[in-house]
Amino acid sequence: MSNTKNTSDKFSSIKSELESSKVRLTQIKTELNKFKSKSDVENKNEFLYLRDAELASYVDETGGIKFAEIDKPRIDYDPNPATCDADGKHKCLGLLLECSSTNRLIYSTNLSNLSWVNFHQISTVAEENILSPELKTSGNQVISIIDLPEDDFHLIRQRIFNGSKVDRTVSIFVKRVENAGTKDFAIWGLNGLQIAVFSRKDWSFISGKATHTNVEFYPHGWVRLSATYNYSNDDIYFGTSARKKSRYLGENKKQFYLYGPQLEDLSQATSYIPTNEKPRGRGGDIVGINNLFYNGYSTKLIHGHIDLTEQQIIALKSNSNQEKLWLVKSLADLSKQINRLTNIVADKSTSKELTSEISNRQESLETNLHKLGYNVERIVVLDVGAMGGINPIWNRAIEVGINAEFYMVEPDRQSFEDLYRSYPTLKCIPHALGNSNSEATIYLTSSRACSSLRKPNFALLNYYLVKSRFKVIKEEKINCYRYDYLVKHQNAPVPEFVKIDVQGFEYEVLEGFGEILNQVLAVELESHFYPIYQGQKLAVEVIQYLAKYGLVLRKIEPHGPFNGELVEANLFFTKRKNMISATAARKIDLWEFLFNIPQG
Known part of the structure; x- marks a missing residue:
């Protein structure tokens, strides 16, 4: 009985997917017919660029973090001041491509929020006059942390449920408080999981269970530290450490400024995703340039760049041909999908009785749900x-x-x-x-x-x-x-x-x-x-x-x-x-x- 039910549910799902695909195909054909000719769509000088995420971030030519609107290309620059040319201009890395991701930590834009708990012997101060990596001052986006003079841990914490053991990457922007404390920076998980300790002196990795760490340098002394780990431990902690020992007698001094924490279920960090009261997602980039096609929802590439000429950047920003290219690509993909689903539905191994039963059950359920006003x-x-x-x-x-x-x-x-x-x-x-x-x-x-x-x-x-x-x-x-x-x-x-x-x-x-x-x-x-x-x-x-x-x-x-x-x-x-x-x-x-x- 259960096998018949599972087959019924699976077949019903396939039929539903097929009908939805056919509707979408009709919509795309209608939109495509609005254009006079396909020939200009296939011109190799044209671009496809889509992204359904609001406020996706990138680094602009000043080295500061900026946010792009929906479907606006992110021309990304190297934030490291050491790579600037003789005129102080930051190096252009090209068009930023990223897969979809979610920052699972809430209130990354307000580290004074109650969701960030001072764990053990630490205190925090909202720093309204410190320039953030966005190269501006505002609200509680930047805090400083002070290790209190007790022999204990010195960490702030946010509760988070992780569940299964998969690759996760935690990242945060950190800046030393000069002429103050002397301690190193630590990232922890629940139940004593030391993810990573970074040296205050040069940001090198000292100890921890991280499988990979990375340091990105930004203007005004900021760095973005990231650590990838593969544990199911809940919660995320940020704070100070005396080399490998995160339990020590605090100095009662400001140690670090913090900004923009992020936790992703990925094997490396992606661009910063600001959050408030809920976790927030960023859609993947969908890009087609000449013969290259990148889909940020299905690719294994997490983060990368396409090197572009100045003329190509100007053409991409003009955004004049993207809709036509997207329609052509969608048309081709959906046609393949419909052929595949049609073959499954037409398979003789699926009995006519089962097909009829599923159709009747689906029609009855949909009719009744519509009557109930479910939406x-x-x-x-x-x-x-x-x-x-x-x-x-x-x-x-x-x-x-x-x-x-x-x-x-x-x-x-x-x-x-x-x-x-x-x-x-x-x-x-x-x-x-x-x-x-x-x-x-x-x-x-x-x-x-x-x-x-x-x-x-x-x-x-x-x-x-x-x-x-x-x-x-x-x-x-x-x-x-x-x-x-x-x-x-x-x-x-x-x-x-x-x-x-x-x-x-x-x-x-x-x-x-x-x-x-x-x-x-x-x-x-x-x-x-x-x-x-x-x-x-x-x-x-x-x-x-x-x-x-x-x-x-x-x-x-x-x-x-x-x-x-x-x-x-x-x-x-x-x-x-x-x-x-x-x-x-x-x-x-x-x-x-x-x-x-x-x-x-």
């Missing part, structure tokens, strides 16, 4: 205990236009890494949730899906054939957090829809939401009518607790291989629609439709 505002979905990934119901809903943003919470390391590989665009939180911020023990069982923060209750489980799945094979210590703490201090979202599957620990997870439950519209959770885990709260207690926040029981969906007994079930709760806004009520309409809940 209102975005929906934030929090999946607590996300082993196994997104419910397939949501996959199809997203395909037809549901504007849903998913956050996946999963403390089991192997399951979390599986999630990250399967859903790289989702936001994953690798921590356990509970009713306190504390260390907890997770009991890993022979069936990973039965692992819990509570011990299995074999006094009851011994009655059932599935008892072997609950055998504890390992115990691990993990950090447990209240969800309202993550919202307040670590930028976790306030969700509208919540799904919880935490094997007997759901009551404690709900307690950790605190008053946030007042803003939740619907909850789906797995609960039990008999205690298969020691000390767990049962379904009736969960129902009573959610009722305090206006969430009422709407549906019980029994499941679980417990000899036919009603031991385990999924419970569905929503707010009463006559007690909430019309927009919120429409979102509950959608929830009811997706999960086949009788409409209230």
Whole structure:
């Protein structure tokens, strides 16, 4: 049954992609027909240049950081004053090409924001009169750090969830405070991960787990330090170090100025991406010049330049032929894609019955979703205990236009890494949730899906054939957090829809939401009518607790291989629609439709 469903979902996705491609092809042909001739489009002196990122940065002829508007070419210069010519002009590097990337650190433009925590013995000062690498003074973009006179670490920290072990590059602009402190500069991760220590004297790499480091020199004493590492440790720290030792007796002096921190899931640093309250992405460059074509969304080249003549730079900046070139390229790419998809759909191995079933199911779902007016505002979905990934119901809903943003919470390391590989665009939180911020023990069982923060209750489980799945094979210590703490201090979202599957620990997870439950519209959770885990709260207690926040029981969906007994079930709760806004009520309409809940 599951194989048939997977085939159905996959084929449905292919058909949807094919139809979307055909629509886009028609649009492109219409646009292309506006031009009189293709011959001038194919002229080798013409350029294609596109970028969908606002405020992508580059270095201009003064050596300072500047920001380009959407689709404006970035003619990049070497910021190092040592490479200037006799007239003091910076060397032109050419047209900057970069892949898409995201700065995952928030408030890179305001290092005095509360998201940057003075960790241990350090203090910071906003430096409004210090020229930044942008060659201007403004706000809290530049701070200085002072190591306080205690024998301790001296670091500022921002909380960040990293998840799986992949290449990451952290970078920051640093400037020595002259005639002040004497210490070196350090970058750390959580749990004692020393990523890199750079020498104050010459910025050389001293120690750390970084696989690669780099130094770029800028005017007025600034350098951009970057370090690539391959660890799953959370959080990023910047501060001071006494050579290899970051724990030392502080000098109580200003040590460094800081500007523009950045964390990217790439193997090298790219141009600076300024952020405020949220991480921010920069789209990839798409460039065609003569016979060269570069696509920053699919290339392995992370950062590079195309050497151009002065005349070519002038022609590129004029931007006169880009639209025609982009249409021609898109036309060719889409034609190939449509041929490939058409061949798949026409494959005789796909039965007519399956094709008909998928078509009918797709039409029914799309019709009903349109009736519900799904395209209102975005929906934030929090999946607590996300082993196994997104419910397939949501996959199809997203395909037809549901504007849903998913956050996946999963403390089991192997399951979390599986999630990250399967859903790289989702936001994953690798921590356990509970009713306190504390260390907890997770009991890993022979069936990973039965692992819990509570011990299995074999006094009851011994009655059932599935008892072997609950055998504890390992115990691990993990950090447990209240969800309202993550919202307040670590930028976790306030969700509208919540799904919880935490094997007997759901009551404690709900307690950790605190008053946030007042803003939740619907909850789906797995609960039990008999205690298969020691000390767990049962379904009736969960129902009573959610009722305090206006969430009422709407549906019980029994499941679980417990000899036919009603031991385990999924419970569905929503707010009463006559007690909430019309927009919120429409979102509950959608929830009811997706999960086949009788409409209230």
